[in-house]
Amino acid sequence: MPPAARIAEALQSCRNVLLLNHVTPDGDCLGSTLALARTLWGRGQRATVGSADGIPVIYRFLPGSDRVITVAPDHDPFDAVVFMECTTPERAGPLVALASGVPLWINIDHHVSNSGFGDLTLLDLEAAAVAEAVLPIVKALTPVVDAETATCLFTALLTDTGSFRYTSVTPRSFAVAAELVAAGASPSEIYSQVYENRPPATLRLLGSALSAMVLSDGGRVAWTAVTQAMLRESGATMDQSEGIVGMLRALEGVQVALLFKEEREGIHVSIRGQAGVRAHVIATAFGGGGHAAAAGFTLREPLDEAIRQTLDAVRRELAAAAASPHPPTSPPRGPA
Numbered sequence: 001m002p003p004a005a006r007i008a009e010a011l012q013s014c015r016n017v018l019l020l021n022h023v024t025p026d027g028d029c030l031g032s033t034l035a036l037a038r039t040l041w042g043r044g045q046r047a048t049v050g051s052a053d054g055i056p057v058i059y060r061f062l063p064g065s066d067r068v069i070t071v072a073p074d075h076d077p078f079d080a081v082v083f084m085e086c087t088t089p090e091r092a093g094p095l096v097a098l099a100s101g102v103p104l105w106i107n108i109d110h111h112v113s114n115s116g117f118g119d120l121t122l123l124d125l126e127a128a129a130v131a132e133a134v135l136p137i138v139k140a141l142t143p144v145v146d147a148e149t150a151t152c153l154f155t156a157l158l159t160d161t162g163s164f165r166y167t168s169v170t171p172r173s174f175a176v177a178a179e180l181v182a183a184g185a186s187p188s189e190i191y192s193q194v195y196e197n198r199p200p201a202t203l204r205l206l207g208s209a210l211s212a213m214v215l216s217d218g219g220r221v222a223w224t225a226v227t228q229a230m231l232r233e234s235g236a237t238m239d240q241s242e243g244i245v246g247m248l249r250a251l252e253g254v255q256v257a258l259l260f261k262e263e264r265e266g267i268h269v270s271i272r273g274q275a276g277v278r279a280h281v282i283a284t285a286f287g288g289g290g291h292a293a294a295a296g297f298t299l300r301e302p303l304d305e306a307i308r309q310t311l312d313a314v315r316r317e318l319a320a321a322a323a324s325p326h327p328p329t330s331p332p333r334g335p336a
Contacts, residue, residue, distance in 0.1 A: 004136035007108070007120050010080065011045075011106075013079075015045060016045075016079050017037075018098055020081060020086065020096070021049070021068075022091040023052055024268060024296070025051050028085065029084050030059050031155040031156030034062055034068075035149045035153045039142050042142055048075065050092070052092065053093065058193070058197065058198070063152060070095075072095065079104065081106065083099075083106065083107050083117075106118055106121075108122045109130060112125055113291075114289070129160035129173075132172060135179070135180075150183035151184070151185045151190060153185070198240070201240065205236035215254075217314075220256065222249075222258070225261070226241045226244070241261060255318065256318065260303060262303055266298045267301060267306035269306065271290070271296060274293070
């Protein structure tokens with residue numbers, strides 16, 4: 001039996017399911033988790049979606065996002081926990097404590113750095129977005145995918161493929177997209193919500209971050225930081241910094257782009273790499289994870305020290321890439 005079918009069969013008999021997002025969740029993680037939760041709700045089952053860092057503003061249009069919890073609720077015992085795009089259980093942040101004692105752990109991911117934990121694991125490395133792996137589970141649980149669930153999954157697919165422009169995109173990606181549009185997802189409305197609905201504070205923050213940009217290592221590395229002072233001055237929130245690191249990667253000659261975000265729990269580092277640079281190797285060294293082209297981690301260090309340690313690791317990876325006899329030539333797969 002395929003992993004998706006085994007997971008669907010296991011979930012069918014669960015009365016109360018916990019679904020956990022990774023910290024600083026992206027559209028793929030949130031959309032896929034909400035799609036699976038909505039399917040369970042439609043079957044009359046209980047499902048709790050947890051995101052330790054909440055819901056970024058741009059994804060609050062997703063159906064069901066108003067039901068996402070950020071702190072441990074009073075609850076009956078969970079029968080199963082689903083870790084969505086968590087390379088390790090700890091990637092769920094403080095909410096991982098809710099999984100303690102849960103008898104069934106389900107691990108759904110498409111990152112090469114996933115540790116393979118859990119009782120049931122669906123690790124689809126060929127999926128351009130984890131949504132491609134989640135759709136078969138949803139379809140096994142319900143005879144009809146409704147428009148709201150399709151909207152969640154299409155958002156996941158759209159954002160994790162860079163609007164279908166990354167090399168991770170396959171014919172399967174377009175087949176999934178077509179199926180979701182047929183089920184009621186609106187590409188134009190979803191694109192507008194995600195990319196064309198930004199408040200003025202977002203652009204003020206972007207301006208501050210780009211003004212602080214640093215090019216180093218002969219133009220091969222571009223980095224900037226978003227500090228709490230920048231947030232106060234711009235009136236923005238940290239989740240409005242999404243997309244900045246991608247702009248740095250678009251610079252000519254840049255092989256590695258870094259965004260340092262000054263969070264309460266430490267410095268979160270987002271990495272984007274061009275062909276030949278293994279972003280997930282850099283992130284794994286600090287306890288994070290991701291794709292070869294997009295990864296992240298958190299350092300509990302002052303900002304200056306986090307930058308120093310990260311740049312040292314980046315330089316080691318650049319040296320390894322230069323020494324590789326067969327460096328990849330394709331552009332990056334997409335975000336983590």
